[in-house]
Amino acid sequence: MVDLPFPKGFRDMLPNEALFRSKMLRRIEDIFQLYGFMGIYTPKLESMKLLRAKESIGEENKLIFELKNEGLGLRYDQTVSLARYFIMHSNLPLPFKRYSIGEVWRMDEPQRLRYREFTQADIDIIGGDSVKADAEIIAAASKVYEAFGVDYKISINDRKMLDEFFAKLKISKENQLKIMRAIDKIDKLGITGVKELIKESELKEEQVNEIIKLISFEGTNTEKLNYIKSLIGEEPASEIENTILLLESYGIKAIPSIDFSTVRGIDYYTSIVFEFKTSGENAALGGGGRYDNLISNYGGKQIGAVGFAVGVDRLLDVLKFQESKEITPAEVFISNIKKENYQYALKIANDLRSHGIKVDLNDSDRNLSNQLSYSNAIGFKYTIFIGPSEQESGKAKVRDMKSGTETLVEIQKISEFFKASTTK
Amino acid sequence: MVDLPFPKGFRDMLPNEALFRSKMLRRIEDIFQLYGFMGIYTPKLESMKLLRAKESIGEENKLIFELKNEGLGLRYDQTVSLARYFIMHSNLPLPFKRYSIGEVWRMDEPQRLRYREFTQADIDIIGGDSVKADAEIIAAASKVYEAFGVDYKISINDRKMLDEFFAKLKISKENQLKIMRAIDKIDKLGITGVKELIKESELKEEQVNEIIKLISFEGTNTEKLNYIKSLIGEEPASEIENTILLLESYGIKAIPSIDFSTVRGIDYYTSIVFEFKTSGENAALGGGGRYDNLISNYGGKQIGAVGFAVGVDRLLDVLKFQESKEITPAEVFISNIKKENYQYALKIANDLRSHGIKVDLNDSDRNLSNQLSYSNAIGFKYTIFIGPSEQESGKAKVRDMKSGTETLVEIQKISEFFKASTTK
Structure with a gap:
């Protein structure tokens, strides 16, 4: 096997990890549905023409996994697919609240906690033009992190407000985008590094200083709002203010x-x-925002939209899912003491399974000691023993694997026994 | 949008379809867990070296979606990934019973009911060398189709038994594979077409006739078993016989x-x-078998394995999921009669959501009539009206959207009201 390379930046998950992930995805989906979002499905591939449209991702164009055949590539996010979907399917209800959970791919340099295949759980509202939609998105996202007990914090900003600020400073449109990208690197470069980058745009010293002053301004939300209002007036700050206000009701x-x-x-x-980031380590958990021009840029109607993506792999890592011990939700293992008891064990398995009790049994040729090692390794809560005497008396011996207690249970009552035990 | 091509052989799903699919995937996963299978996760990409190994898929090599970069391709099934996974992770419990549900890709010619991206729900048992494992796999697979009320039938065969038969006929190994591939086309070509294809292998007329006689032999399982035993003896027919016998206990x-x-x-x-096929139209639903050499061929130890894949997209199509009317599991829409009632509506939404009731509300700026159209379009069972008088009296007007009945409910009791209504 050594000569079969495993691709860099990808990962397998062991059964305990996959079980943790599966439960997480269901829980996230449940929360999205609780907020009235509807699921959609789109292919994992899109045409390169769509993926490379300049309106899409920006400088990360080079990060796309392109296929050899037929002008296709792997999606790098789910938002671009959503925009295409919305344009192609004209009968969707408005506002269109959708969720989508699935893999995306980026040909990024692999590093710790950054994968080339990762799962995003997205929610979006298309046509919810008011800040109510922004608040609804942020609230549902918060609920996800709260469901997993993550200590999170949210930072919020408004690009339109920044545009206003840049306009007041008489900075050209072209430079605005450069500055925005420089500011985006603040976590890596720090404020000094960002300043150096901004200087490259040949701004006046005064302009640079104003920008640095703004992005390093500290204080409460009210103090920050007052500051920005003093620079650009009340109105451009009202969206962010109202979003925060609504979130207080949530x-x-x-x-x-x-x-x-x-x-x-x-x-x-x-x-x-x-x-969204963790409070402590400042690890990114997810993010989003409003993209009011994406759909019209692709040729659809002018319609506002706002969305958010939970970084599922990051959340798994933050929750240390590798340390989870549970590898199966099945609670019962049925062992057959002698070979000839297998068919009887099978009947009991059928009975339990038909009552919704998750059961494994000895579907290999093993002696009792190997069956017990297996039951221990998997971590079943109970092992049922079926031997000639059990089969004859119509009873089963049930061992609680933790306490070691053994109970003789009548075959007729065995599903009731486990229904009572597993719901305790 | 007309100039953004949508890839051929792929499909979007509308919210009603995606909801149907999501429920189906959960149900399938539940059934797999009921049988003690454990989930794993593997990347959707594998190295081309693995995907192209001659042990893998055979003549369908050309069907692989290859990436431009780094020698990677999209997986065409989940079994090859499982073999790699099993070899790379040495501490897995034995027998290793795993499930995996996810997309695979084949650069097949797109046609009706054949997609280039489709979902497979796989179960496999590695190291369960006895026919007990085969029976367990077939039983769990059957349970999936039974859960969805599909009228299915199962055809079973044994390649080793066929090998024995070919050996008796003194047919070379090389010709055996050719004949096998010819027989595989029987659904397309019919028995006459298969005969023509087999003739190309330059067999003696007698050999051809024996093969055709076998594959067109009609009768009960017992009659078929007696016939094959008369040709090759008892032993080579025992596996298939015992598998069927065990399945009767399931x-x-x-x-x-x-x-x-x-x-x-x-x-x-x-x-x-x-x-597995549907009884009526004979549409393929899924299939599987034993692959005892795959893992050792990739450099792992010699260990037997058996597996099955549910063709999820085929199952969706057979069940006519497009006709499903439900587009959201949310049952309640909260409308605010006046703009200023929104914050109060939000509080009720929070309350209901915190009690697990799935709720949407007016997170856009719409008048009451547009809110009602929306509620109708989505198909919510209930619409709650919150206006100035409701807000003042601490009551909410709840309309049953089907019967039109309206009930005034105290805000404090609203979650109880829906808990009672939605569990009815």
Whole structure:
């Protein structure tokens, strides 16, 4: 096997990890549905023409996994597919609230906690033009992190507000995008590094200083709002203010904190942008924002949209899913003491399974000791022993694998026994 | 949008279709877990070296979607990935019973009911060398189709038994594979077409006639077993006989029918092979078999394995999922009669959602009539009206959208009201 290379930046998951992930995806889907989002399905491949449209991702164009055949590539996010989908299917209800959970691929340099295949759980509202939609998205996203007990924080900003700010400073459109991308690197470069980068745009010293002053401004949301209002007036700050106000009615644990340096790396965002991070390590958990021009840029109608993506792999890593011990949800293993008891064991398995009790049995040729080692290795809560005497008396010996207690249970009552035990 | 091509052979799913699919995938996963299978996760990409190894898929080599970069390709099934996974992770419990549900890709010619991206739900048992494992796999697969009320039938055969038969006829190894591939085309070509194809291998007329006689032999399982035993002896027919015998203990609805023309198109199968089809239209639902050499061929230890893949897309099509009317599992829509009632509507939404009731609300700026059209279009069972008088009196007006009945419910009791209504 040594000569069969395993691709760099990809990962397998062991059964305990995959079980943890599967439960997580279901829980996330449940939460999305709780907020009235509807699922859609789109292919994992899209035409390169769509993926490479300049409106899409920006400088990360080179990160696309391209196929040899037929002008196709692997999607690098689910938003571009959503935009295509929305344009192609004209009868969707408006506002269209959708979720989608699935893999995306980026030919990024592999490094710790950055994978080339990763799963995103997205929610979006198309045609919800008011900040109510922004708040609904942020609240549902918060609920996901709260469901897993993650101590998160949210930073929020508004690109349209920044545009206004740049306009006041008389900075050209072209330079605005460059500055935005420089600011996006603040986590890597720090404020000094960002300053150096911004200087490359040949701004006046005063302009540079104003930008640095804004993005390093510290204080409460109110203080930040007052500051930005003093520079550009009340109105351009009202969206962010109203979004935060609405979120207070949702009763979420972390009210977003205005952060003028939060800009998000993807080009299609137009106004409100936000990022979720862990409180402690500052690890990115997910992010999103409003992209009011994406759909019209692809040739659809002009319609506003806002969305968010949970970084599922990051969330798994933050929750240390590798340490989870459970590798199967099955709780019962049925062993047959002698070979000839297998068919009887099978009948009991059928009975339990038909009552919804998850059961494994000795579907290999093993002696009792090997069956017990297997039951221990998998971590079943109970092992049932079926031997000649059990078969004859119509009873089964049930061992609680943790306490070692053994109970003789009548075959007729065995599903009731486990129904009572497993719901305890 | 007309100039953005949508790739041929792929499909989007609308919300009703995606909801149907999502429920189906959960149900399939539940059934797999009921039988003690454990989930694993492997990347959707594998190295081309693995995908192209001659042990893999056989003549379908050309069907692989290859990436431009780094020698990678999209997996065409999940079995090859499982073999790699099993070899790379040495501490897996034995027998290793695993499931995996996910997309695979084949650069097949697109046609009706054949997609280039489709979902497979796989179960496999590695190291379960006895026919007990074969029976367990077939039983779990049957349970999937039974869960969805599909009227299915199973055909079963044994390649090792066929090998024995060919050996008796003194047919060379090389010709055996050719004949097997010819037989695999029986659904397309019919018995006459297969005969023509077999003749190309320059066999003696007598040999051809014996083969045709076998694959067109009609009768009960017992009659078929007696016939094959008369040709090759008792022992080579015992595996298939014992598998069927065990399946009778499982109480599944369709006992497999021996079909000497069932060979399966993939090269890695070694003995028992089986296919599930609908009873009526004869549409393929899924298939599998035993592949005892795949893992050792890739450099792992010699260990037997048997597996099955549910063709999820085929199952969706057979069940006419496009006709499903439900587009969201959310049952309640909260409308705010006046703009200023939104925040109050939000509080009710929070309350209901915190009680697990799936709720959508007016997170756009719409008048009441547009809110009602939306609620109708989505198909919510209930619409709650919150206006100034409701807000003041602490009550909410709940309309049953089907009967039109309206009930005034106290805000404090609203979650109880829906808990009672939605569990009815």
